[in-house]
Amino acid sequence: MGLLYGLLAVGLALIFGLMDVTNFAHGEFLMLAMYLTFFLFMFWAVDPLLSIPLVAAGMFVFGAVIYLVIIRFAMRAKANIGMVQIFATFGLAILMRGLAQFFFTPDYRSIPASMLGGKTISIFGVFLPVAQLVGALISIAAFGALYFFMKKTDFGRALEATREDAGAVALVGIDKNKVFALGWGLGSALIGLAGGVMAIFFYIYPDVGASFALIAYVTVALGGFGSVFGAFAGGIIVGLVEATTAMILPPSLKSVGIYAVYLLVVFVRPRGLFGSI
């Protein structure tokens, strides 16, 4: 579970952490990815495992378009830019939830049978659900790829430079909008990966994103903004803390442990565990 939180957080880490744009519609992006997986399965019988790349590609386009249509303008605001971003994306979240209710109806959906769902595998005598295991593997791979991408490729460096000083990068010929649109696409594609995996074992409904989004924000902040590794570590910590809290307190209070750990961490280290900004 921790690795799944990590996977969910990594998309947000890219948008929220690396580009320093608040995205309160993160949960709704996840919701959309889960619905995409569901409909690919329902209409074309594409197994979730195979549809994951398709969903990621679809979300890439969606994320880039959202950046160009909305976020670009939210970042241009001169006054109280933080609030403009928060509420433009909050409005987007409500809009997406409304659209989901309109087109998909508020019913709870689930994917009845898939190649991975409901199966378990035994590793050294420990039984693990296959779907979660695949999710964990995908998230490790995604983290590795993103980390490599940010540190070793020109695009990754351009992204980081653009966040630092958009004016200066314009001088060396980097188009801020292009870089950030690709960054949003990439971040959304990662959410697509997470959504594709999570659609296998969670119910899908228009408000599904809200419950995961808050945990994703906390995960990113816990790890520290601007750090991919931090988001990964944050995801693992959040998963462990949740499991531990669920053993001590009633299940409905399991998130309290996560929140308390976040507060403890930032009171001691105001920039999160590995944060740079």
Next chain:
Amino acid sequence: MDSFTQRRRRDLILAAALAAIAACVPLFVKDVYVQNIMVLTLMYAALSQAWNILGGYCGQISLGHALYFGLGAYTTALLFTKFGVLPWFGMLGGGIISALIALALGYPTFRLRGHYFVIATIVIAEIGFLLFHNWDYAGAALGIDIPVRGDSWAKFQFTRSKLPFYYFALVFCCVAWFITWWLEDSKWGFWWRAVKDNPDAAESLGVVVFNSKMGAAAVSAFLTAIGGAFYAQFVSYIDPESVMTFQFSLLMALPAVLGGIGTLWGPVLGAVILIPMTELTRSFIGGSGRGVDLILYGAVIVVISLARPDGLIGLFSRRPASKGVPQ
């Protein structure tokens, strides 16, 4: 400086005129449904004004104000249902408890900046929500049903007419506005704006940044809790879902942000536009359950926040809103 004084006098006259008009409206509007919307509008205007003191003037973006609202509502409801304490004392008690909690929470959180602070406020409110959700004595997830003991001002219960609630909400809104108006020209008001613009520079000029944030938080939390207590009496039923969710924290901040953050009239303007729109779309087209009201609501928020980053208040002044305040 002179124009600032003039503007403040104009604001006061305008507020008095608007309040007088608002007080007369119920003479002509007898429809209970419309009155209900007017009560909610005034309540949100006041709540948003309270949020604006901390978020707008002092620049500390809290998205956890549902905590104080919920504390106000729960203190009043619990004291009344369990001990028979009149809601007026509960209201005051809730306000004081909220202000104290805001100070206690401010002590560690005000050292955080940016996103870390915002997320801390969300998380703290969410912990409060989960605790109330599981607190059996306070009704847990079922909440508290406030028993009706007859209409009276002493018990602050009115089942036959919404008018007393309307007038209380109007007074509450005026008080919140007046406190903001008064603070704007006080030492605190100047400190807050300095802290918002540049905390480091403010500190070096002798502003005690930490204390001014604490002051803003206490005033803001106190007023928000009064709103919560009022809401509990108004709907006579509360549960954690309706008074303490994260969504609700955003809804409290929204009128101030869309109307004009850190301005005297922003929250009022935002509430007057947003709340009737929300309520009307919800009841006229929301009934289909297809989310059309949400689509409209979301689209309006996106468009306004992108088109008027300074808030809608900018449409009413010749100069940008921020220029009206001495920097």
